[in-house]
Amino acid sequence: MERTLVIAKPDAVQRGLVGEIVSRIERRGLKLVAMKMLQIDEALARRHYGVHEGKPFFESLVAFITSAPVVVMVVEGPRAIETVRAMMGATDPLKAAPGTIRADLAMDVQHNLVHGSDGPETAAQEIALFFREEEILTWTHDVARWVLQ
Ligand code: IDP
Numbered sequence: 460m461e462r463t464l465v466i467a468k469p470d471a472v473q474r475g476l477v478g479e480i481v482s483r484i485e486r487r488g489l490k491l492v493a494m495k496m497l498q499i500d501e502a503l504a505r506r507h508y509g510v511h512e513g514k515p516f517f518e519s520l521v522a523f524i525t526s527a528p529v530v531v532m533v534v535e536g537p538r539a540i541e542t543v544r545a546m547m548g549a550t551d552p553l554k555a556a557p558g559t560i561r562a563d564l565a566m567d568v569q570h571n572l573v574h575g576s577d578g579p580e581t582a583a584q585e586i587a588l589f590f591r592e593e594e595i596l597t598w599t600h601d602v603a604r605w606v607l608q
């Protein structure tokens with residue numbers, strides 16, 4: 460079963476859209492296996508977004524992601540990484556497909572509400588940045604047999 464890291468970003472918390480994001484993930488049939496609220500500090504922000512270091516938007520992105528609390532979660536399911544990315548939509552909400560979180564609820568390329576890991580390696584790295592292994596629960600998703608073959 461694949462795992463991905465999802466972050467409801469500071470704009471999601473401030474706008475009261477955490478529930479909407481979690482709800483969409485749950486309703487899709489994905490399984491939440493860890494979740495917590497925290498305020499990301501600068502060091503963690505720079506590690507999490509390290510791949511973007513040097514890009515013109517990097518400093519602004521670090522300032523944004525540390526500006527208010529976030530809710531981070533580990534989401535599990537078959538092809539969870541791709542499924543969450545598809546639910547999020549393109550980075551720029553204007554280019555995101557209708558029905559995605561970003562197209563439905565966001566306006567700005569930075570304030571785009573949600574983060575989702577972009578591949579298996581980054582997912583493993585990002586999950587380890589935010590959660591200890593014992594914080595990630597193993598539980599039976601009883602509904603799964605009605606969602607998956
Ligand atoms: P992603 O979140 O869709 O994976 P990335 O390219 O990994 O997009 O960028 C990480 C985050 O950095 C974006 O979600 C967005 O908040 C911010 N960002 C990306 N590109 C820009 C930009 O051109 N201007 C401002 N912020 C940006």
Ligand code: MG
Pocket residue numbers: 577
């Ligand atoms: Mg990314």
